[in-house]
Structure formats: structure tokens, C-alpha cells
Amino acid sequence: MRIGVIGAGAIGGTIAALLDRVGHLVEVTARGEQLAAIRDGGLRLDGGCGSHTARIAAAETLQTRPELAFVTTKAQDAPAAIRANAAVLDGITVVVVQNGLAGLREAEQLLPGSDCVGALALYAASYLSPGLVSVTTTANTYLGAGDGPPPQAAVDAARILDAAMPAFAIDNFTGAQWTKLMVNQINALPAITGLSAQQVLGDRRLRAVVTASLQEATRVGYARGVRYGSIQGLDDRILRVVARAPRWAAQAVPLLMKRRMGSTPNPGSTLQSIRRGQLTEIDYLNGAVVDEARTAGIEAPVNAAITALVHEVERTGTFLSPDQVHERMRPLLA
Structure with missing residues (x-):
């Protein structure tokens, strides 16, 4: 499956590396030294989820249209990142992996033609140096939207992610x-x-x-x-x-x-x-x-x-x- 990860820092880098490890075609966005390091030597992962070097495509914006995308930037950077990639995100499922309360709501406003769902990453990871991400504590990732049952888009995205790392679609995502x-x-x-x-x-x-x-x-x-x-x-x-x-x-x-x-x-x-x-x-x-x-x-x-x-x-x-x-x-x- 073609999967885009917007923001290859600690959280996004972990998701990208693990999805690559199970065979998906992953493209990430990054900037500066992180972008140069990924292009030169791949995205390296170590720590609690094991070691893997993902040789993946990387650019400042997604260059191809994915079938599924994850937005994993810092919360304050997400609106600009979504706007910069809006053309390739329109009409697909977009998973917003963000701290705080505003990320999913902002994505829904910016991408009215997409199925936007939220995700909560409970694992802890560190962006140690350009090109290297380390998982310090393993834990689940939870997907959903609103305060009722998870929408089908969240169920489907959780199934795909769960093949690479523990992920579950949940009720009452707002409460979570x-x-x-x-x-x-x-x-x-x-x-x-x-x-x-x-x-x-x-x-x-x-x-x-x-x-x-x-x-x-x-x-x-x-x-x-x-x-x-x-x-x-x-x-x-x-x-x-x-x-x-x-x-x-x-x-x-x-x-x-x-x-x-x-x-x-x-x-x-x-x-x-x-x-x-x-x-x-x-x-x-x-x-x-x-x-x-x-x-x-x-x-x-x-x-x-x-x-x-x-x-x-x-x-x-x-x-x-x-x-x-x-x-x-x-x-x-x-």
C-alpha cells in the first residue's frame, strides 16, 4: 500500500519505519538535516520496537498520491503541513496523530473531501539525531473520531497500522x-x-x-x-x-x-x-x-x-x- 507520513520526527519516524518494515511503500516529508539524512542513509529506528533501516522516499512535501496518510507534525505545524500537501490528501483517509484537542478538527476543516480520523500515540519515542529515531517505551496507538463508535475509516486504518505496531480503533475518541x-x-x-x-x-x-x-x-x-x-x-x-x-x-x-x-x-x-x-x-x-x-x-x-x-x-x-x-x-x- 502507498502510505504517506507527513512529519518524520519521533512519532512519524516510528510509524514510517515500522510500516516500511512490514512491506508498505512509504514516503515521508521532512526538512533540513533530517531530510538530508533520510535521503542519504535511510530512516533508522532502534529501541523497544527493534532495529530497522527504512530506505524510503523523502521530500519536503509528498510527491505522489498515497492511499493512506498520517499527519505527525507538531500540533502548531499541522495546518501549514496539511495545506502544503492538500492536493494529494484530498479524497483519501488522513490519520491525524497529534497531541492536544484541536488537530482532528483542524484537519476536517482543511480537508472536507477526505475521511479524517484521529490517533493517539501512547508509545514514547525520541528523535535522537538526524535520521535516527529510538522507541523508549512501547505502547498502543488508538484511532477514532467523535464521542461515539469509531468510523469505518478509523477501523480500516487501525487494521493496517496494527500489522506494524499495536493499534486499535476505539469508541469515545474525544474522551480519549x-x-x-x-x-x-x-x-x-x-x-x-x-x-x-x-x-x-x-x-x-x-x-x-x-x-x-x-x-x-x-x-x-x-x-x-x-x-x-x-x-x-x-x-x-x-x-x-x-x-x-x-x-x-x-x-x-x-x-x-x-x-x-x-x-x-x-x-x-x-x-x-x-x-x-x-x-x-x-x-x-x-x-x-x-x-x-x-x-x-x-x-x-x-x-x-x-x-x-x-x-x-x-x-x-x-x-x-x-x-x-x-x-x-x-x-x-x-
């Missing part, structure tokens, strides 16, 4: 997006401190910040009428308890996340962007919580402060120590 947003509450603190996710969650002071932001975000979801989906060991029942529990009890969820990550250091996608000198997705993660809170007529001060700290690190290039983070956030944790 919100649950993934809760999982991504761990993403900001590594970007602020330069530490791995495991180190952040192992630090009592930083874990308190993550727990506070998680509780606040969960409450915002309920204020917006969300029924959380079941992924990564979290579901609506557990998150309802998290929203109401004292912080010392709610920290059990971040500790569960730490155990699920294993021992290989997980920098998180936001820290990876910082290290590459790129803008992060923070406005689509903790920033999305702030926006949803505003829509609900409430505030999300912890998530707003975390979003501001990530932007500070983007601007200055200087990480904060755990002590500095604790001092900055302490007034909001009382």
Missing part, C-alpha cells in the same frame, strides 16, 4: 483525547528543568506540581462535560477520584505513570523540542487546559503558570532547577 491530555501533564516539567520524566516524577517537589496541574486539568474537563476515555491505565472513574482526592492521594497517578515508563530515560516531546531549539507544543497541552477553562468560565492558574515557564525556557534557553520551580509554583500549591 482528553485522557491523553492528562497523560501529557508530565510533558512540561522536563522541558522546564531539563530532566527526564522519570527524574521529574521521582522528585517530591516536582511531583507535587505535576499532581496539582493534573488535578486542575481533570476538573476543567469535567467542567466542560467530558467523559474521559480509557487509555494508559486511566479512565473516567479513576480521573473522577483524582479530581476530588487530596493531593497526597492523587499523586498515585503520576507515580503510576513513572512505573509505566520503565528505566530508559524519557525526555518527553516538549523537552526534545527545547533541545532542538524549536517552539514547543505547550500551548496545545497545558495551554489547551487554560483555554478550555476559560470557555467553561473558570480559571486554571497552575496550568497557566506552567505554560508561562515553558515559554520562558523557550525564550531564554535556560532550564530551572527543581528548587526554582518549587519557589515559582509554591503560591499556587498551597
Whole structure:
């Protein structure tokens, strides 16, 4: 099958390499050093999904019309990437693999003639150097759309992807997006401190910040009428308890996340962007919580402060120590 992957970074590179490994004809888009490396030596994958070098076509935009496409850019880059490839995406199934809440909705608006479905990648991968992607934690990918049963396009795309990596079409995709947003509450603190996710969650002071932001975000979801989906060991029942529990009890969820990550250091996608000198997705993660809170007529001060700290690190290039983070956030944790 001809498959296009728009954005051959950590997530897209993993999908592209694994689909190539099972025999699909894969073309990717990339830029700069990543594009040059893929053209020169292929797209190399290692880590939890095994090793493979995918000798695949690569360009800044898709050069041939695929039968199935995955959009795996950063959330803020997706609209421009979709517009740049719109001519070859029209009329096919397009799978939007994105953090945050807006990606699928934006794709549907930009591609009215296509079957657009969403996907949530629960595995962790790192874009280590040009041409090399490493899977640090293996996990499922979930596909769907809306709050009902998955559309047929999601079922078909999940079947194709599942031959290369664990993938499932699910009900209540909107609720699952919100649950993934809760999982991504761990993403900001590594970007602020330069530490791995495991180190952040192992630090009592930083874990308190993550727990506070998680509780606040969960409450915002309920204020917006969300029924959380079941992924990564979290579901609506557990998150309802998290929203109401004292912080010392709610920290059990971040500790569960730490155990699920294993021992290989997980920098998180936001820290990876910082290290590459790129803008992060923070406005689509903790920033999305702030926006949803505003829509609900409430505030999300912890998530707003975390979003501001990530932007500070983007601007200055200087990480904060755990002590500095604790001092900055302490007034909001009382």
C-alpha cells in the first residue's frame, strides 16, 4: 500500500519505519538535516520496537498520491503541513496523530473531501539525531473520531497500522483525547528543568506540581462535560477520584505513570523540542487546559503558570532547577 507520513520526527519516524518494515511503500516529508539524512542513509529506528533501516522516499512535501496518510507534525505545524500537501490528501483517509484537542478538527476543516480520523500515540519515542529515531517505551496507538463508535475509516486504518505496531480503533475518541491530555501533564516539567520524566516524577517537589496541574486539568474537563476515555491505565472513574482526592492521594497517578515508563530515560516531546531549539507544543497541552477553562468560565492558574515557564525556557534557553520551580509554583500549591 502507498502510505504517506507527513512529519518524520519521533512519532512519524516510528510509524514510517515500522510500516516500511512490514512491506508498505512509504514516503515521508521532512526538512533540513533530517531530510538530508533520510535521503542519504535511510530512516533508522532502534529501541523497544527493534532495529530497522527504512530506505524510503523523502521530500519536503509528498510527491505522489498515497492511499493512506498520517499527519505527525507538531500540533502548531499541522495546518501549514496539511495545506502544503492538500492536493494529494484530498479524497483519501488522513490519520491525524497529534497531541492536544484541536488537530482532528483542524484537519476536517482543511480537508472536507477526505475521511479524517484521529490517533493517539501512547508509545514514547525520541528523535535522537538526524535520521535516527529510538522507541523508549512501547505502547498502543488508538484511532477514532467523535464521542461515539469509531468510523469505518478509523477501523480500516487501525487494521493496517496494527500489522506494524499495536493499534486499535476505539469508541469515545474525544474522551480519549482528553485522557491523553492528562497523560501529557508530565510533558512540561522536563522541558522546564531539563530532566527526564522519570527524574521529574521521582522528585517530591516536582511531583507535587505535576499532581496539582493534573488535578486542575481533570476538573476543567469535567467542567466542560467530558467523559474521559480509557487509555494508559486511566479512565473516567479513576480521573473522577483524582479530581476530588487530596493531593497526597492523587499523586498515585503520576507515580503510576513513572512505573509505566520503565528505566530508559524519557525526555518527553516538549523537552526534545527545547533541545532542538524549536517552539514547543505547550500551548496545545497545558495551554489547551487554560483555554478550555476559560470557555467553561473558570480559571486554571497552575496550568497557566506552567505554560508561562515553558515559554520562558523557550525564550531564554535556560532550564530551572527543581528548587526554582518549587519557589515559582509554591503560591499556587498551597
